[in-house]
Amino acid sequence: MVPNRIIIDTDPGVDDVLAMLLALSASPEELEVVMLSVTYGNVALQSCLKNVVALFHVLEKEFAWRKATGRPENFETLKSHKPIVAVGAEHPLEEEQLMADYFHGVDGLHGVHEEHPHLSPADTWKSLFHKDSPTLDHDPSPYSKYFTPAKEEAHKEMLRILRESPKDTISILAVGPMTNLALAAAEDPETFLRVKEVVVMGGAIAVEGNITPVAEFNTYADTVAAARVFALTSPNPQSTMPPISEARSSLPPYPTKLSRRLKLTLFPLDITTPHLLKMNYFTERIKPFVEAGSPLAVWVDHFLGGTFRKIDSLEGNGEEPGLSLHDPLTVWYAMTLSDPAWTPTPKLEDIRIETTGQWTRGMHVVDRRIRAKPGEAAAEVIDADEGDVDALTLDEAPGDTMGWLSVKKGNRINRIIGSPGESVFAEYLMKRVFA
Numbered sequence: 001m002v003p004n005r006i007i008i009d010t011d012p013g014v015d016d017v018l019a020m021l022l023a024l025s026a027s028p029e030e031l032e033v034v035m036l037s038v039t040y041g042n043v044a045l046q047s048c049l050k051n052v053v054a055l056f057h058v059l060e061k062e063f064a065w066r067k068a069t070g071r072p073e074n075f076e077t078l079k080s081h082k083p084i085v086a087v088g089a090e091h092p093l094e095e096e097q098l099m100a101d102y103f104h105g106v107d108g109l110h111g112v113h114e115e116h117p118h119l120s121p122a123d124t125w126k127s128l129f130h131k132d133s134p135t136l137d138h139d140p141s142p143y144s145k146y147f148t149p150a151k152e153e154a155h156k157e158m159l160r161i162l163r164e165s166p167k168d169t170i171s172i173l174a175v176g177p178m179t180n181l182a183l184a185a186a187e188d189p190e191t192f193l194r195v196k197e198v199v200v201m202g203g204a205i206a207v208e209g210n211i212t213p214v215a216e217f218n219t220y221a222d223t224v225a226a227a228r229v230f231a232l233t234s235p236n237p238q239s240t241m242p243p244i245s246e247a248r249s250s251l252p253p254y255p256t257k258l259s260r261r262l263k264l265t266l267f268p269l270d271i272t273t274p275h276l277l278k279m280n281y282f283t284e285r286i287k288p289f290v291e292a293g294s295p296l297a298v299w300v301d302h303f304l305g306g307t308f309r310k311i312d313s314l315e316g317n318g319e320e321p322g323l324s325l326h327d328p329l330t331v332w333y334a335m336t337l338s339d340p341a342w343t344p345t346p347k348l349e350d351i352r353i354e355t356t357g358q359w360t361r362g363m364h365v366v367d368r369r370i371r372a373k374p375g376e377a378a379a380e381v382i383d384a385d386e387g388d389v390d391a392l393t394l395d396e397a398p399g400d401t402m403g404w405l406s407v408k409k410g411n412r413i414n415r416i417i418g419s420p421g422e423s424v425f426a427e428y429l430m431k432r433v434f435a
Helices: 014-024 045-068 076-080 123-129 142-146 154-164 179-187 217-221 223-231 279-292 295-315 326-335 375-381 425-434
Strands: 004-010 031-038 084-087 170-174 197-201 264-267 276-278 322-324 414-418
Touching: 004 014, 004 154, 004 326, 014 031, 014 045, 014 076, 014 295, 014 322, 014 326, 014 425, 031 045, 031 076, 031 154, 031 326, 045 084, 045 123, 045 142, 045 295, 084 154, 154 170, 154 179, 170 326, 179 223, 197 223, 197 326, 217 223, 264 326, 276 279, 276 425, 279 295, 279 322, 279 425, 295 322, 295 425, 326 425
Parallel strands: 004 031, 004 170, 031 084, 170 197, 197 264, 264 414
Antiparallel strands: 276 322
16 A cells, blocks of 8 residues: 655644654554655744754654663654655745744744753754755764755755656645745646645634634745645636735746646634644643653643643633644644545635735635626536636626636635544544654
């Protein structure tokens, strides 16, 4: 059985780290983590990269502890397939950089590096990613045996992997700002479209945003990048591309004709927010591992403890804090693709990204008007997505200047609205990671 091969594009971040741990805890038959593509986002790029390297540092110590105490080491896919770690974008394509350090802490993990220095890698890790540094046959850092540092930028590595892999065998899980994906798609759109699926944690459709009243953080952090990637799902990408910026140089437009459309599966806040890891449940489950001396448990307990305290201070409603497992949910999807409980909307949706609004930047815009679409009758006879869309002569609607009523324009997003269970995911994650 060929596993689902994934690239995780990430900005760690508390829930990003949980997502990576869940992915690496998979069996080789379930999942192969080909690359961790690092971007800015929750904190600055170098802090995000340090958190990825620290994860491997902690796992190296965890494996030694599990072996010494007679416990199964697990994390089999990590031992079978050594992932690449590549460094990507430092800032958005056009906007000012935004960070969520107010929530995740200055280092992205609530000060874990200062509080537990023995669980943080020595600064020598930085040289691993320098283009002019030698590639060593044996790096002295024991944790580096679990990943391969890339010398090329993340979006170039992404394209190389897609180019060298059979079409439709690599999925990309985008759980941070989508700058790396937008750069890859702009540089070589046909190679980028070899991807099997892009799974995006982002946006808010029928719920409030988490960074503005209408916007979710990942999208808001680089709206232009998100809009450009979403546009690749359209029969006519130009119809939903962001306007060309006069203030800053924009990436080039896509070619007029592309060989295929992008499959983009969206996990907005609507579906991710209810999947909670509650504080009391976590504390009860993690305590025996912390008391037994698990390095991984001590590490995770520190930054999740900080997260629960932050949530409590932000919400201040006296209720038990719970962390929404936004990013890990996309990994659960990748691990259990065949589960029929993963429920998409009945039809692909035309969801567009607002890139210029004063109050609505980052909003996922959906047309909720009840209006007839003249081209739908023709589309029932002629497949507008696969056939000759020019044959749809009944596609024009008076006053429809933005193409919302057109079957030849607009995005085509596969949005997930149901999962195998909001109440069971926290237990699934804890069992997988801590066994």
